[in-house]
Amino acid sequence: QQMARxxxxxxxxxxxHLDADFVRSRFPHIASVCADFGLDVTCxxxxxxPGAHYMIGGxxxxxxxxxxxxxxWAAGEVTSTGLHGANRLASNSLVEGLVYGARAGEAASKAAKLIPDDFAVPTFSSDSDLFERDDDELNITDLRNSLSSLMWRQVGIERTETSMQEAAERVEFWDGFVSNRELSEMAGWELQNLLLVAQLMIASARARTESRGVHLRSDFPRxxxxxxxxLDIIATS
Known part of the structure; x- marks a missing residue:
């Protein structure tokens, strides 16, 4: 809000106003990075x-x-374990990753032992009539940057129904252009996944008509x- 004003x-x-030695010892990495830019954090x-550095939910x-x-099985930031509420306490993500990483690994290992040795991964085949294979005209880098910018502006720190509806329409348009292609590069697959995650984030934020924790709705401030x-989003098809 101050930046906007x-x-x-x-x-x-x-x-x-803090002791210089305390600042350097407490924040050595930040002090080092700032020094690279000619800044002394002590004075x-x-x-x-603002910056997005953690995903709550998954x-x-x-x-x-x-x-x-x-x-x-899944563990870490990609998951919604229920351990975090409306905000994540500092360093809880590391403990969560360690605990659930060990649990998921052990559970997956036990399940794998029950699979017959002659198990074969099913062959995946796509319907060529449904997918476009030629991705030469698709500027993946431009679309990814545009998606990032859109989500920051419209579904960022402050959110409203109007801004998120506009974002939903734009992402749906991009998704229709991208997801009907059978892309051959990792960057393309990542873009398809990012578009899906963006749609889920927008749907969740629109469904929560209140402000809570790190979720701030300007049109629902209380x-x-x-x-x-x-909130759970469940696929119906």
Whole structure:
């Protein structure tokens, strides 16, 4: 909000009131990075701006890391374990990854032992009438950058129904252009996945008509006790 009011690309952090040795010992990495840019964290103003660094929510798993898809286990930031509420406490993600990584690995190992030795992975074949193979005209880098920019502007720190509806329409348009192609490069597969995740994020944010934790709806600024629950999006087809 301060950046919007001042039309400035950042705000500034001032640590000059703290003991210099304490700052350097407490934040050695930040001090080193700032020094590379000619900034002394103990006395200079440090430019700061928001950034997305963790995904709260994801694929629903049980306490063993088992998903609803048979044979698939998951652990870490990709999952929704139920351990995090409306915000993630610092460092909880590391502990979660260690615990669920071990649990998922052990459970998947036990399940694998039950699969016959003659098990063969089913052959996947696509319907050539449904997919376009030629991706020469698809600028994957441009679409990925556009998607990132759109999500930051329309589904970023502050969200409204109007902004998210516009984002949903744009992402749906891009998805229709990308997902009907059988892409051959990893960057293309990642773009298809990013478009899917973007649609799920928008749908979830639109469904939660309140502000809670890191989810801020400008059109619904208050917290609604009736919505104190996790939201699940389930595929119907």
């Amino acid at each position: 001042t039309n400035h690309p950042c705000v500034y952090l001032d640590l000059s 200079d103003q440090i430019p700061v701006r 694929v629903t798993v049980d306490d063993q890391g088992r998903t609803t898809l048979p044979g698939l 917290t609604d006790a009736a919505q104190a629950r996790h």
